[in-house]
Each structure stands twice: as C-alpha cells, then as structure tokens.
Amino acid sequence: MTTRSSTDATRVIPEATVARLPVYLRALTALADSGIRTCSSEDLATAAGVNSAKLRKDLSYLGSYGTRGVGYDVDYLRYQIAREIGVTQDWPVVIVGIGNLGHALANYSGFRSRGFRVVALLDADPALVGQTVAGVVVRPFDDLEEIVREHDVAIGVIATPAFAAQDVADRMVAIGITSILNFAPAVVAVPEGVDVRKVDLSIELQILAYHEQRKANGADPTNADGGAA
Amino acid sequence: MTTRSSTDATRVIPEATVARLPVYLRALTALADSGIRTCSSEDLATAAGVNSAKLRKDLSYLGSYGTRGVGYDVDYLRYQIAREIGVTQDWPVVIVGIGNLGHALANYSGFRSRGFRVVALLDADPALVGQTVAGVVVRPFDDLEEIVREHDVAIGVIATPAFAAQDVADRMVAIGITSILNFAPAVVAVPEGVDVRKVDLSIELQILAYHEQRKANGADPTNADGGAA
DNA sequence: TCCATTTTGTTCCCACGTTCACAAACTCCT
DNA sequence: AGGAGTTTGTGAACGTGGGAACAAAATGGA
Numbered sequence: 354m355t356t357r358s359s360t361d362a363t364r365v366i367p368e369a370t371v372a373r374l375p376v377y378l379r380a381l382t383a384l385a386d387s388g389i390r391t392c393s394s395e396d397l398a399t400a401a402g403v404n405s406a407k408l409r410k411d412l413s414y415l416g417s418y419g420t421r422g423v424g425y426d427v428d429y430l431r432y433q434i435a436r437e438i439g440v441t442q443d444w445p446v447v448i449v450g451i452g453n454l455g456h457a458l459a460n461y462s463g464f465r466s467r468g469f470r471v472v473a474l475l476d477a478d479p480a481l482v483g484q485t486v487a488g489v490v491v492r493p494f495d496d497l498e499e500i501v502r503e504h505d506v507a508i509g510v511i512a513t514p515a516f517a518a519q520d521v522a523d524r525m526v527a528i529g530i531t532s533i534l535n536f537a538p539a540v541v542a543v544p545e546g547v548d549v550r551k552v553d554l555s556i557e558l559q560i561l562a563y564h565e566q567r568k569a570n571g572a573d574p575t576n577a578d579g580g581a582a
Numbered sequence: 583m584t585t586r587s588s589t590d591a592t593r594v595i596p597e598a599t600v601a602r603l604p605v606y607l608r609a610l611t612a613l614a615d616s617g618i619r620t621c622s623s624e625d626l627a628t629a630a631g632v633n634s635a636k637l638r639k640d641l642s643y644l645g646s647y648g649t650r651g652v653g654y655d656v657d658y659l660r661y662q663i664a665r666e667i668g669v670t671q672d673w674p675v676v677i678v679g680i681g682n683l684g685h686a687l688a689n690y691s692g693f694r695s696r697g698f699r700v701v702a703l704l705d706a707d708p709a710l711v712g713q714t715v716a717g718v719v720v721r722p723f724d725d726l727e728e729i730v731r732e733h734d735v736a737i738g739v740i741a742t743p744a745f746a747a748q749d750v751a752d753r754m755v756a757i758g759i760t761s762i763l764n765f766a767p768a769v770v771a772v773p774e775g776v777d778v779r780k781v782d783l784s785i786e787l788q789i790l791a792y793h794e795q796r797k798a799n800g801a802d803p804t805n806a807d808g809g810a811a
Numbered sequence: 812t813c814c815a816t817t818t819t820g821t822t823c824c825c826a827c828g829t830t831c832a833c834a835a836a837c838t839c840c841t
Numbered sequence: 842a843g844g845a846g847t848t849t850g851t852g853a854a855c856g857t858g859g860g861a862a863c864a865a866a867a868t869g870g871a
Contacts, residue, residue, distance in 0.1 A: 402769035422867035439795035457682040532790040540631035561761040566668035651837035
C-alpha cells in the first residue's frame with residue numbers, strides 16, 4: 354500500500370467517487386444521530402445504498418481511515434469526508450431567478466446545514482425586487498457583481514427560464530464565478546475552468562417514462578432497473 | 583448495417599444514451615422553433631452540448647434516421663426520439679409532499695409540455711389538504727390508492743422530508759407504482775422491477791464545492807471540468 | 812503465545828462508455 | 842455519367858468504473 358498524506362495534491366479522486374461521497378456523508382450523519390459510533394463497510398454501504406466493495410474502494414481514494422477487523426469510526430470518517438468535499442468550510446452562494454423553483458431553493462434547509470449560505474437572491478423582474486424570500490431581500494440582477502465581490506462568491510445557481518440561462522451564465526463567468534448549478538432547461542456553454550452541473554426535472558421524468566414504456570411493452574425485464582436505484 | 587425495425591423489442595439502448603435523448607429532443611425542438619428543417623450531427627451536437635461522434639452513435643441505437651451527405655430532418659428525428667422515450671403519450675403523475683419544492687414542481691410548466699400530467703397533489707399534513715396549488719386541490723395522502731387506480735398512474739414523485747420518503751415509497755410500490763422520482767434527501771429501497779431516480783439539490787452543490795476547493799488549492803487544473811458541462 | 816475470526820485495502824478482470832477514424836452513401840455540379 | 846464534396850453509421854482502440862476475491866492487519870479467546 355502507498356500511504357498518501359492528506360496534503361498530497363497529486364491525489365486524484367474519480368468523478369464517480371466524488372459524486373458518492375456526499376451520500377456517504379449523509380449516511381454517516383444518520384448513523385451518528387442514531388448513536389452509532391463504529392460501523393463496518395457493510396453497514397455503511399447498506400445505509401448509502403451501494404455495494405460494500407465499491408464503498409471500500411471509494412474510501413481508499415481518500416486514505417486509510419478504517420481499522421481492519423473493526424471497521425470505521427463514524428465521527429472520524431465523517432470529518433474526513435467532509436474535509437475532502439470541502440463542506441467543513443462556508444460556501445457563499447447566489448441564486449438568480451426567483452420564480453417557483455428559486456423560491457423553493459431559497460427556502461431549502463439542506464443548503465444551510467451543509468455549509469452553503471445564500472448571500473443573495475437576484476431577479477431581473479422589477480416586480481420581484483424588494484420582496485423578501487426566506488428572510489432575504491430580492492435584489493436586481495445588476496447587483497450581481499457587487500455582491501460577488503463583497504462576499505467572494507464562487508458558486509452561482511441559475512433558476513431562471515431557459516431563454517435567460519446563457520446570459521446569466523455569461524455574466525457570472527465574467528464576474529469570476531467558477532462553479533454553476535443550472536436548473537434552467539437549457540444547455541449553457543462556459544469556458545475551460547468553469548464547472549457546470551445541470552439539474553433538469555423533466556429530463557428525469559422522461560428517463561423514467563422510457564423505462565416505464567419498456568416495461569409496459571413486455572420487454573426483457575432483466576435490465577429494468579433504471580440504473581439509479 | 584443491420585436495419586432494425588422499430589418494433590424489434592430485442593434492441594437495447596445503453597443507459598447513458600437514454601439519459602441524453604431528452605437533451606437531444608429539447609435541442610431539436612429549439613431548432614424547429616427557429617425554423618430550421620434540417621441539421622447535421624455537428625449542428626445538433628453543438629446545440630445539445632455533446633461531441634458529434636457520440637451523438638451519431640446515440641442516434642444509431644434508435645435506427646438509421648439520417649441521410650448521408652445531408653443530415654437529419656429535424657421534425658422527423660424529433661418524432662422518432664419522442665416516440666422512443668415515450669413522450670408521445672400522456673403520463674399521469676402524482677406528487678407527494680407539497681412543501682416548497684412540491685409547490686415548485688406542481689407549477690413547473692416543463693412537465694405539462696412534455697406529456698406529464700399532474701393528476702394529484704398529496705400531503706399528510708391536514709393543514710395543507712384542501713388548499714389549491716397550481717389549480718389542483720391538495721388531497722390527503724391516504725387517497726393515494728384511489729387516485730392511482732382511477733388514473734392508472736405509473737409514476738410517482740416524492741417531495742417530502744427525508745424521514746417520510748421510505749414510507750411513501752413503500753406505499754407507492756404496494757399500490758402498483760413502478761417508477762419513482764425522489765427529491766427527498768434519503769436513500770429509498772425498492773424491490774426489483776421498480777425504478778427510482780434521485781435528485782438531490784445539496785449533493786450537486788457539494789460536488790461543485792469539491793472541485794471549487796481543488797481549484798482554490800492550486801491543484802492540477804487539467805481535470806477541472808466537473809464532468810457535467 | 813497462537814489460532815480462529817473479522818474486516819479492511821487492493822488487485823485483477825470484465826463491462827460499459829467515449830472518441831477516433833473511415834467506409835458507405837448521398838448530393839451537386841460539370 | 843462521373844467525380845468532388847459532404848455527412849452518416851460503425852468498427853476498433855482506449856479509458857473509466859464496478860465487483861469478486863484475496864492478502865494484510867486487527868481483535869479476542871484458549
């Protein structure tokens with residue numbers, strides 16, 4: 354085994370693993386809340402809904418935080434994953450587009466509890482500006498630059514209609530935002546070095562519809578699992 | 583080339599391709615709305631934000647709907663993809679949990695326009711029952727079975743808090759729902775044959791935070807793309 | 812101390828997904 | 842008709858991810 358120090362910047366964690374670390378984190382928090390101090394990879398894998406071999410391999414990319422014959426210390430492992438993801442620090446976030454979805458996002462408690470702080474809500478519609486949503490006053494979109502500079506914001510959320518998404522993204526990138534979470538049903542192009550993740554509600558339903566249709570047509574059910582269970 | 587008839591049930595489309603078909607569908611709709619009647623794989627790939635070779639390979643799983651030297655007929659290809667996904671038919675959907683997110687989902691116009699019809703909104707909270715959201719009256723959760731039978735619902739959406747998600751999923755499965763879209767931040771277990779797709783807002787932000795942290799630490803930027811642009 | 816038991820960390824192998832590169836097939840122009 | 846130009850559909854190479862299996866390392870009891 355090659356023991357890697359936690360400061361070894363050359364270490365690369367596969368993208369598929371990164372996407373699962375937050376799930377492990379949540380499962381560990383649930384275990385800790387139940388008063389459980391130690392767990393095996395089997396326990397944690399069950400709680401996270403994955404295969405235990407996959408879990409162990411995922412954790413091995415972070416380092417060697419378990420004890421053979423014993424398992425993992427819940428609090429210790431939780432801290433290590435949190436540090437690796439970066440949720441031990443505070444992340445200021447701006448949300449652009451305060452429609453139905455923007456409202457819901459602004460009120461979502463799961464952000465706050467994981468270190469994401471909504472520092473501003475922005476909308477181009479003057480009718481919305483000035484209203485208070487989730488305890489935050491909606492400000493005009495043109496205030497974006499001022500807010501980003503003041504709070505050193507790196508992460509932006511787009512919850513606008515599709516037609517506005519690319520413009521908003523362009524403005525965000527120009528001002529220095531380097532990570533974007535896009536809820537608008539549109540493809541946004543960004544330069545190298547900027548991360549975009551897309552969440553599209555209707556696409557998820559369409560994927561389910563495809564599998565549902567195959568089930569209804571009596572297709573071979575061996576592959577009926579949608580691949581996301 | 584093996585020409586496959588559209589009724590050949592043995593044909594299997596890779597999961598990764600299925601997940602992109604809705605994106606192509608949206609891009610084609612945008613092209614059609616711009617008055618474009620024909621496009622090349624390069625054009626469509628750009629509009630969809632993917633590599634053109636990948637697009638062609640994806641489309642080849644459906645059949646041979648293009649013309650060499652010419653490209654694809656926008657309307658024709660759009661219809662073929664829509665039929666393949668199943669959005670040419672009407673899909674009744676129930677939403678359980680009418681909090682902030684449930685509200686937003688009920689009002690989301692993107693569902694209706696793609697063949698998904700919200701036939702009922704359900705909540706266990708008596709204070710919410712009877713209220714009208716997006717033109718639909720909220721009904722008690724216990725009405726689930728009656729509604730599912732009446733409308734022949736196959737797809738359920740969970741927008742409850744985490745603690746309720748597994749119970750709701752169990753009830754849905756018992757009643758005969760075979761596809762679930764889960765917005766609750768919890769792992770739900772379902773039996774073989776039931777599809778679950780999970781959308782977790784805070785997980786997406788955590789993935790962005792991980793990459794953001796790596797950028798800030800001056801890590802090798804060659805892999806800085808979050809993998810979802 | 813030594814052995815049986817447990818559980819991690821890792822290796823090996825297979826399946827899936829992506830991309831390159833090119834033959835096949837179509838249009839248009841002369 | 843025939844050749845130049847264009848674009849699709851696909852075979853092959855490559856890279857990533859998942860899972861079984863096992864060696865290594867810890868515990869606990871005799």
